[in-house]
Amino acid sequence: xxxxxxxxxxxxxxxxxxxxxxxxxxxxxxxxxxxxxxxxxxxxxxxxxxxxxxxxxxxxxxxxxxxxxxxxxxxxxxxxxxxxxxxxxxxxxxxxxxxxxxxxxxxxxxxxxxx
Amino acid sequence: xxxxxxxxxxxxxxxxxxxxxxxxxxxxxxxxxxxxxxxxxxxxxxxxxxxxxxxxxxxxxxxxxxxxxxxxxxxxxxxxxxxxxxxxxxxxxxxxxxxxxxxxxxxxxxxxxxxxxxxxxxxxxxxxxxxxxxxxxxxxxxxxxxxxxxxxxxx
Numbered sequence: 204x205x206x207x208x209x210x211x212x213x214x215x216x217x218x219x220x221x222x223x224x225x226x227x228x229x230x231x232x233x234x235x236x237x238x239x240x241x242x243x244x245x246x247x248x249x250x251x252x253x254x255x256x257x258x259x260x261x262x263x264x265x266x267x268x269x270x271x272x273x274x275x276x277x278x279x280x281x282x283x284x285x286x287x288x289x290x291x292x293x294x295x296x297x298x299x300x301x302x303x304x305x306x307x308x309x310x311x312x313x314x315x316x317x318x
Numbered sequence: 319x320x321x322x323x324x325x326x327x328x329x330x331x332x333x334x335x336x337x338x339x340x341x342x343x344x345x346x347x348x349x350x351x352x353x354x355x356x357x358x359x360x361x362x363x364x365x366x367x368x369x370x371x372x373x374x375x376x377x378x379x380x381x382x383x384x385x386x387x388x389x390x391x392x393x394x395x396x397x398x399x400x401x402x403x404x405x406x407x408x409x410x411x412x413x414x415x416x417x418x419x420x421x422x423x424x425x426x427x428x429x430x431x432x433x434x435x436x437x438x439x440x441x442x443x444x445x446x447x448x449x450x451x452x453x454x455x456x457x458x459x460x461x462x463x464x465x466x467x468x469x470x471x472x473x
Contacts, residue, residue: 208338231337231369261362261365263340263370268433271430275430295359295362296366299363299441300425
C-alpha cells in the first residue's frame with residue numbers, strides 16, 4: 204500500500220456550522236488523509252459543514268471522490284454540506300465530472316454559512 | 319515506444335508507482351504544454367489527464383504497490399507536417415486488461431470513484447489503450463491538439 208501524505212486541514216467553528224479548509228493539492232497521495240479528517244468532522248455531527256476550497260489549487264478525481272463520499276455521509280446524517288471558494292481549475296474538474304450540480308457550491312465562506 | 323510514433327521521445331520520464339510523485343509529473347507536463355502554446359486552463363487539464371492516467375496505473379495496474387515502474391514519453395508534435403500538439407505515451411509493467419473493457423462509468427450514478435477514464439476522455443482528443451507486448455503491462459496513448467486561439471474562441 205502507498206504511504207499516504209498528510210494534508211493540512213484548518214477547522215473553524217462558527218455558530219452557523221463548521222468550516223473545514225484543506226490546504227494544498229488534493230491528489231491520490233493526500234486524499235486518504237483528507238478523507239480521514241472529513242470523517243472525524245462528520246462524526247461531530249455539525250449543524251452544517253462548509254468545505255472552504257480557497258487554498259486548494261489542484262484536485263484530481265480521488266479528491267472529488269472523497270467529497271462525494273463526504274456528501275453521502277452528510278446526507279445520511281441530514282447535515283447540510285456546502286463547498287465554497289473553489290478555484291477555477293478545481294471547479295472545472297467538478298464540471299467535467301458533471302458533479303457541479305450535485306453539490307451546493309457557494310462563492311465564499313460567508314455565503315456558504317447562509318446557504 | 320508508441321505504436322504510431324517511431325521517433326525518440328522528446329522527453330522521457332520514469333517514476334515509481336508512488337502517489338507522492340504525481341506532482342512532479344504534473345509540473346513537467348504543464349511546463350511543456352505551456353511552452354508549446356496551450357493556454358493556462360488547457361495546461362492544467364492536460365496535467366489532470368496525465369495524473370488520472372498515472373493514478374489508474376497505480377491503483378489498478380499495480381494494485382497500489384509502490385515499487386512498480388511507469389514510463390511517460392512525451393512528443394511535442396507540429397515541428398514538421400503533423401498537427402501541433404502533444405502526444406503522451408504511458409507504459410507500465412502491471413496487470414493487463416482487455417482495452418475494450420476500459421470505459422467511463424455512468425455519470426448519472428453519483429458515487430465515489432470511477433471518474434478517471436471519463437476525465438481523460440473529456441480532456442484529450444484521442445485516447446487509446448493497448449496491451450504491451452510480452453504479456454505484462456498496458457500502454458496508453460494520448461493526443462491533444464493545439465487549437466489556435468481564433469478557432470478556440472469561435473467554438
